[in-house]
Amino acid sequence: MARKRQSQRVTSYEVAKLAGVSQATVSRAFTAGAQIAKDKKDRVLAAAKQLNYYPNSIASSLASASTNIIAVIVGNLDNPFYVESLHAFITHLQASGKHVLSFTISQGKACDDAVLEALKYNVDAIIVTSAPLSNDLVSMTKGAGIPILLFNRSSDDPTLLSVRCDNFGGGQELGKVIYDAGARKVLILRGDPQGSTSRDRVAGFRLAVQDKAIEAVRIEEIDGNSSYDGARDAIRERFKGPNPTFPDAIYAVNDIMAIGCIDELRERFDLKFPEDIMIVGFDGIREGQLQPYKLTTIRQPINAMVLKTLELLAAIGDEEDTVKADSCVIPGRFFEGSTVTQMEQVGTKIP
Amino acid sequence: MARKRQSQRVTSYEVAKLAGVSQATVSRAFTAGAQIAKDKKDRVLAAAKQLNYYPNSIASSLASASTNIIAVIVGNLDNPFYVESLHAFITHLQASGKHVLSFTISQGKACDDAVLEALKYNVDAIIVTSAPLSNDLVSMTKGAGIPILLFNRSSDDPTLLSVRCDNFGGGQELGKVIYDAGARKVLILRGDPQGSTSRDRVAGFRLAVQDKAIEAVRIEEIDGNSSYDGARDAIRERFKGPNPTFPDAIYAVNDIMAIGCIDELRERFDLKFPEDIMIVGFDGIREGQLQPYKLTTIRQPINAMVLKTLELLAAIGDEEDTVKADSCVIPGRFFEGSTVTQMEQVGTKIP
Numbered sequence: 030m031a032r033k034r035q036s037q038r039v040t041s042y043e044v045a046k047l048a049g050v051s052q053a054t055v056s057r058a059f060t061a062g063a064q065i066a067k068d069k070k071d072r073v074l075a076a077a078k079q080l081n082y083y084p085n086s087i088a089s090s091l092a093s094a095s096t097n098i099i100a101v102i103v104g105n106l107d108n109p110f111y112v113e114s115l116h117a118f119i120t121h122l123q124a125s126g127k128h129v130l131s132f133t134i135s136q137g138k139a140c141d142d143a144v145l146e147a148l149k150y151n152v153d154a155i156i157v158t159s160a161p162l163s164n165d166l167v168s169m170t171k172g173a174g175i176p177i178l179l180f181n182r183s184s185d186d187p188t189l190l191s192v193r194c195d196n197f198g199g200g201q202e203l204g205k206v207i208y209d210a211g212a213r214k215v216l217i218l219r220g221d222p223q224g225s226t227s228r229d230r231v232a233g234f235r236l237a238v239q240d241k242a243i244e245a246v247r248i249e250e251i252d253g254n255s256s257y258d259g260a261r262d263a264i265r266e267r268f269k270g271p272n273p274t275f276p277d278a279i280y281a282v283n284d285i286m287a288i289g290c291i292d293e294l295r296e297r298f299d300l301k302f303p304e305d306i307m308i309v310g311f312d313g314i315r316e317g318q319l320q321p322y323k324l325t326t327i328r329q330p331i332n333a334m335v336l337k338t339l340e341l342l343a344a345i346g347d348e349e350d351t352v353k354a355d356s357c358v359i360p361g362r363f364f365e366g367s368t369v370t371q372m373e374q375v376g377t378k379i380p
Numbered sequence: 381m382a383r384k385r386q387s388q389r390v391t392s393y394e395v396a397k398l399a400g401v402s403q404a405t406v407s408r409a410f411t412a413g414a415q416i417a418k419d420k421k422d423r424v425l426a427a428a429k430q431l432n433y434y435p436n437s438i439a440s441s442l443a444s445a446s447t448n449i450i451a452v453i454v455g456n457l458d459n460p461f462y463v464e465s466l467h468a469f470i471t472h473l474q475a476s477g478k479h480v481l482s483f484t485i486s487q488g489k490a491c492d493d494a495v496l497e498a499l500k501y502n503v504d505a506i507i508v509t510s511a512p513l514s515n516d517l518v519s520m521t522k523g524a525g526i527p528i529l530l531f532n533r534s535s536d537d538p539t540l541l542s543v544r545c546d547n548f549g550g551g552q553e554l555g556k557v558i559y560d561a562g563a564r565k566v567l568i569l570r571g572d573p574q575g576s577t578s579r580d581r582v583a584g585f586r587l588a589v590q591d592k593a594i595e596a597v598r599i600e601e602i603d604g605n606s607s608y609d610g611a612r613d614a615i616r617e618r619f620k621g622p623n624p625t626f627p628d629a630i631y632a633v634n635d636i637m638a639i640g641c642i643d644e645l646r647e648r649f650d651l652k653f654p655e656d657i658m659i660v661g662f663d664g665i666r667e668g669q670l671q672p673y674k675l676t677t678i679r680q681p682i683n684a685m686v687l688k689t690l691e692l693l694a695a696i697g698d699e700e701d702t703v704k705a706d707s708c709v710i711p712g713r714f715f716e717g718s719t720v721t722q723m724e725q726v727g728t729k730i731p
Contacts, residue, residue: 059496074516081523098481098501106467116457119484128497129482130449133470145410146479150449165425172432292671320643321672 039082048076099342100147102132102140104159107256108285109314110329111158114180117335118156125339127153134159141166148173154342156180176345180338181329183225190345192338192357196226196311199327199361200233203280203309206325206363208238211372212277212307214247218263218290220255220282227255230282230311249276253286260289265297273298275306277372284310284317287324291368303370313364325369327361334359390433399427450693451498453483453491455510458607459636460665461680462509465531468686469507476690478504485510492517499524505693507531527696531689532680534576541696543689543708547577547662550678550712551584554631554660557676557714559589562723563628563658565598569614569641571606571633578606581633581662600627604637611640616648624649626657628723635661635668638675642719654721664715676720678712685710 041055048055050069057063058073076082101118103111119129130150132143140157144166147155155170158180167186170177179191207215217234220227231250238246251267253260260281268275275298281287287310294300302308310317313328337357392406399406401420408414409424427433452469454462470480481501483494491508495517498506506521509531518537521528530542558566568585571578582601589597602618604611611632619626626649632638638661645651653659661668664679688708 059500074520078516078519078523106463106470112457112463112467115482116463116484119457119482123484128501131466131470131480131482133467133474149410150479165429168429169425172429288670296671316667316670319639319667319670319672320647321670 039080041082044073044076044080044082047080048072095153096151097127098130098150098152099127100130100132100143100150100152100155102134102143102147102155102157102159104134104140105255106133108283109316110181110283110285110312110331113314113331114158114335117331118338121332121335121339144170144177148175154178154345156338158182176342178338178341180334181226190341190357192334192341192359193226194327194329194334195358195360196229197233199311199363200230200235200282201237202233202363203311203327204234204237206369207234207278207280207307207309208246210278210307210369212246213244214276214278215249216267216276216279217248217250218253218260218279218281218286219250220253220286222252224255227282234280253281253289255283255286257285257289257292260286261293264290264293268294268298275300278307278309278369281308281310284312284314284324284326286310287326288316288322291322291324302368307370307372308368311361313361318366323366323368325366326364328364329361330359390431392433394431395424395427395433398431399423446504447502448478449481449501449503450478451481451483451494451501451503451506453485453494453498453506453508453510455485455491456606457484459634460667461532461634461636461663461682464665464682465509465686468682469689472683472686472690495521495528499526505529505696507689509533527693529689529692531685532577541692541708543685543692543710544577545678545680545685546709546711547580548584550662550714551581551586551633552588553584553714554662554678555585555588557720558585558629558631558658558660559597561629561658561720563597564595565627565629566600567618567627567630568599568601569604569611569630569632569637570601571604571637573603575606578633585631598627604632604640606634606637608636608640608643611637612644615641615644619645619649626651629658629660629720632659632661635663635665635675635677637661638677639667639673642673642675653719658721658723659719662712664712669717674717674719676717677715679715680712681710 041052045052045055050073054065054069055073057065058070099122101115103115106112115131122129130147130152132147134140134143141163144155144162148170152175155175155177157177159182164186167177167189177189179189181193183191183193215238217231219231235248238248251263253263279290281290287308290308291302294306300306308324310324310326313326316322317324317326337359341357392403396403396406401424405416405420406424408416409421450473452466454466457463466482473480481498481503483498485491485494492514495506495513499521503526506526506528508528510533515537518528518540528540530540532544534542534544566589568582570582586599589599602614604614630641632641638659641659642653645657651657659675661675661677664677667673668675668677688710692708
């Protein structure tokens with residue numbers, strides 16, 4: 030995009046002189062949230078307008094080696110959990126004078142290209158919220174001195190920092206709730222089969238149910254592609270044909286799939302939740318709490334996770350290379366909706 | 381954030397030499413989506429890793445006067461329409477090698493601080509999707525040679541470019557549909573009373589209904605704060621007390637308020653849509669098409685609006701200052717859900 034720019038830039042010194050204030054005051058006038066009297070700010074902005082002055086962080090960042098830009102790579106924005114996470118990053122970073130450069134990648138694709146792009150902008154850090162990352166890229170970011178951090182996922186590479194919810198523990202809690210309610214036939218809707226998140230949520234659930242093994246629980250797993258449409262397709266396929274029999278409960282490893290299940294089973298079979306079938310999800314997204322769903326779920330502590338991420342990044346900066354890589358697992362919070370109920374006769378549905 | 385950075389940066393020339401390729405090939409290896417053989421890319425990345433090289437767009441942007449960063453200022457991320465718009469900007473800009481620096485502002489606050497921050501990053505353009513903007517700030521962006529563009533809103537300033545949906549026309553279409561279905565008592569849920577969007581959507585609706593004035597239509601307007609919770613609160617307040625009487629139809633000027641209305645009226649009065657009461661919304665967000673809602677609405681053409689925005693920005697750049705400011709209004713598309721039905725006895729509900 031070609032554009033006229035001034036060859037000789039006006040400096041803050043000239044603005045300060047015209048406005049009759051100090052250079053520090055000019056700087057404060059251009060810093061969001063800085064303490065400055067309204068009349069002084071107005072004077073500085075008027076002078077800046079007259080002289081056609083605007084501040085430039087990028088030039089000064091080359092000197093200070095900090096751009097205050099954090100790259101956030103998000104995979105699947107069709108899942109509201111990632112949208113809520115991105116929103117939390119934008120809000121919390123902005124409050125501390127930093128900004129989000131957002132990258133999105135298609136589902137199933139590696140985020141190497143996005144990381145390469147982010148490196149070009151000399152970002153202060155890169156946060157990866159989904160998708161695999163090659164080892165070469167990880168080395169490159171380390172070589173460039175740019176911290177990289179995984180959000181809501183873990184990695185086999187022990188040197189990679191990550192912040193995530195306790196997916197195993199959350200799955201365990203849901204397994205206990207479903208077993209105690211009397212369900213003995215359970216259908217699990219898995220997410221990305223390659224992802225650690227879905228795997229951990231299923232493993233925790235299975236352990237809780239096996240722990241209880243006074244009475245056997247039959248578990249069947251199908252793939253819901255982590256998405257609303259994927260869940261609807263999987264449920265349609267699973268219960269096609271005449272007179273299907275339904276499980277006592279469904280465990281969708283994320284809320285958006287649980288919503289897809291509910292919509293599909295209501296539309297096709299007019300099933301009632303929890304009277305005809307119980308369902309639980311995971312994430313605690315806003316949609317799951319709309320009146321037609323009121324989903325019982327594990328709520329991910331997005332704000333706590335985002336703040337922890339920023340804290341880890343700051344620690345890396347403060348102590349240079351002495352901070353050891355340390356991953357952080359934050360427990361989710363059980364949220365009781367209205368999609369689980371005590372079954373009247375435990376186990377009677379097993380033929 | 382303090383951090384070790386190399387004082388003497390490795391150049392692409394050294395990487396090209398080690399990898400046995402041209403400098404242009406090194407550049408392509410670091411450009412997302414560029415045509416390059418896999419083995420060449422691997423060689424370049426291996427060499428880069430060995431030499432600890434990473435490309436830097438910001439330094440080169442100071443020479444070319446283009447950072448390829450577009451600032452997108454979003455107001456209310458609780459309204460899924462803005463989330464879908466942000467997603468579309470990230471996706472379409474990334475496809476053309478540009479990136480989004482996101483800013484969010486609290487509802488009701490001016491976006492001046494966000495614009496000041498964006499100016500510091502020498503962005504190629506600023507897109508404002510909501511909230512008021514002061515004249516001083518507009519002058520400053522123009523002085524800096526940075527185009528500013530309004531998305532989904534208009535301004536009294538005729539020199540400000542804007543891209544938006546035909547809110548008046550969409551409101552008109554919904555008014556016609558609601559009148560033809562037989563509704564003679566209508567409740568309108570307004571959004572931001574200061575915003576042009578809500579005003580235009582209401583005005584179009586009213587005109588369509590008046591045009592038809594064979595039979596009088598009673599219209600009542602209340603404020604829903606453009607949000608889900610705001611709509612629920614407004615509906616609760618409006619229909620408190622014993623034996624409330626309901627209108628024939630509700631027109632919520634955005635979908636998220638329509639969803640709030642439906643949830644509140646279902647939960648408190650067990651009303652059925654459209655049998656007991658009709659409802660229409662505006663925007664066409666994903667949530668509105670979930671199975672429990674299937675909302676009749678006007679769908680905003682988000683992709684077309686985003687592409688038009690980028691086209692206008694490119695035109696400004698190409699022809700320097702010769703392009704006249706020109707706003708662009710794109711028609712929405714009527715979407716027939718299942719929340720409108722032909723009333724059996726037109727007008728009988730009027731006492």
